[in-house]
Amino acid sequence: MNIIVSGGGTGGHIYPALTIIRAIQQREPSARILYVGGRNGLEADIVPREDIDFIAMDLAGFQRSISIENISRAWRALRAVARARGIVHGFRPDVAIGTGGYVAGPILLAASLAGVPTLVQEQNVFAGVTNRILAKFATAIAVGMEDARRVFPREKTYVTGNPIRPEVLTATRAEGARSFGFDPSKKTVLVSGGSRGARSINRAMVEVIVHAAEQREVQYLHVTGADEHGDTLARIRSAGIRLEEHPHLRVLPYLYNMPEAMAMADVAVFRAGATGLAELAARGVPAILIPYPYAAENHQEKNARAMEAAGAAEVILNRDLSGDVLREALWRMLADDARRADMAAAMKRLGKPEAAEEIAALALRICKGEG
Numbered sequence: 001m002n003i004i005v006s007g008g009g010t011g012g013h014i015y016p017a018l019t020i021i022r023a024i025q026q027r028e029p030s031a032r033i034l035y036v037g038g039r040n041g042l043e044a045d046i047v048p049r050e051d052i053d054f055i056a057m058d059l060a061g062f063q064r065s066i067s068i069e070n071i072s073r074a075w076r077a078l079r080a081v082a083r084a085r086g087i088v089h090g091f092r093p094d095v096a097i098g099t100g101g102y103v104a105g106p107i108l109l110a111a112s113l114a115g116v117p118t119l120v121q122e123q124n125v126f127a128g129v130t131n132r133i134l135a136k137f138a139t140a141i142a143v144g145m146e147d148a149r150r151v152f153p154r155e156k157t158y159v160t161g162n163p164i165r166p167e168v169l170t171a172t173r174a175e176g177a178r179s180f181g182f183d184p185s186k187k188t189v190l191v192s193g194g195s196r197g198a199r200s201i202n203r204a205m206v207e208v209i210v211h212a213a214e215q216r217e218v219q220y221l222h223v224t225g226a227d228e229h230g231d232t233l234a235r236i237r238s239a240g241i242r243l244e245e246h247p248h249l250r251v252l253p254y255l256y257n258m259p260e261a262m263a264m265a266d267v268a269v270f271r272a273g274a275t276g277l278a279e280l281a282a283r284g285v286p287a288i289l290i291p292y293p294y295a296a297e298n299h300q301e302k303n304a305r306a307m308e309a310a311g312a313a314e315v316i317l318n319r320d321l322s323g324d325v326l327r328e329a330l331w332r333m334l335a336d337d338a339r340r341a342d343m344a345a346a347m348k349r350l351g352k353p354e355a356a357e358e359i360a361a362l363a364l365r366i367c368k369g370e371g
Contacts, residue, residue: 001031001367002091006107007099007121008037011195012275014046016121016356017099019163021052023360034091036084038103042195057083057103084110095119095367098134105130112137117366121359123162123274125302127151139366142359144274144352145306160359161352162278167259169282169353176264179257180221180250187334188219190265190285194273194292195254197225200321201269201290206235207323208330209249213241218334219248221261229253266340267333269326272304272315278355284348286312286340288329293318312347 005021007013014037021033032053037043039056047054057080084106088096096111098104099121108118117139122131125147132151135141141152144162177184193201202224212220224232232251236243243249255261262268262283270276272291280287289307291300307313314329333340 001028002034002093003031003363003367004034004036004088004091004093004096004107004111005099006036006096006104007101008041008043008103009101010273011042011046012123012273013099013101013104014041014043015165016123016163016275017097018047018050018052019165019356020097020099020121020359020363021050022166023163023356024363026357027360027364034087034093036087036103036107038101041101041103055087057106080106081110085113088114088116095363097121097363098131099123100128100131102130105134108134109137117369119359119363119366121163122148122152123278124148124299125274125306126297126299128296128299140362142362144278144355145303147302147306158358158362160362161355162274163356163359164275164279164282164353165259168262168279171259171263173264176260176262179260180264181247182219182221182250182264183248184264186217186219186248187266188221188264189267189269189330189334190221190223190261191269192223192255192258192271192276193225193228193290194271194276195225197223197228198271198290198292199228200318201271201326202228202232203235204321204323204326205269206232206239208327209236209251210239210241211327212249213246216246216248220250221265222249222251223255223258223261224251224253226253267330269330272300272307274303277303277307278352281312281347281351282353284344284351286333286343286347287314288316288326288333289313290316290318290321307347307350310346310350312343312350 005017007017035047035052035054039058088110095117097119098108120138120141123144141157142160268285268287272289289304291304304315308315
């Protein structure tokens, strides 16, 4: 059995794909897997580490305004479709799975045109343009949240939840604390702006860290994103804080062991990408969510509002974010154990830890014509 999987650009598309692949391999150990991703996306670094065959394509998304650059990108998109048809013809997949990102479009379109069953996996409450188009050709669509069903044909749409890495469930608080040199008995805040980082969150966190330097009863693990790391460290140093003198404050560029970080977190400060939210839900970690304001169709705010409505998170819009606003929100949550416990329980109720297995089973069913 040959299976093509495509998704990329950010961890929110890559990690669901990898988790689905693992679930398929559990069911079909002999399956041949080919991952098709972008040449410049994080997948080009992450996927080969997983010992999965990987092909890179040269493709970028379109800017939201008329520009010369879009002409170049349109030409690259046309070439990508031709390349995708060649990949599909050469690999002869029995099923193709797309988890989002620009690169998934040409691959799933080429597979559909070749008569290959296709599965679209949509993580967000509000589906992006690419997946709404692909859904017209897809054999089946797996959505992460009930509200996402309304934009897809109901007869071939399944609410599976979003796939999460198995390590998210198996990692322990003690392991996480040991990995980062923290005290497992102390309250811990995990801060991440996503796989590429978030400048607004990083700037606000500089102020939080300055105030937290002498308040050692709460530990902070702040993941800045690689591009923002140097600037964030420089701002912290300029404020007179030497991180090496404060072991309860860790500021890192990127985490390959995010599941361990989540396992020790009492509160998370996150963007509102669907994959990160699914993992927080599986662990039952209450959150302060700061949606990325430029996400397509404003889907991150829609994701965040769904969590807020369930009582699992507090939302701060990017335009309202400041060091003082974030510090006060954290203080309120950390000081109120009962509220935090209620939010954790609400978050846990949103979790769907078996999502990857359900999606893998669906992919294999449509592969066999049983979808």
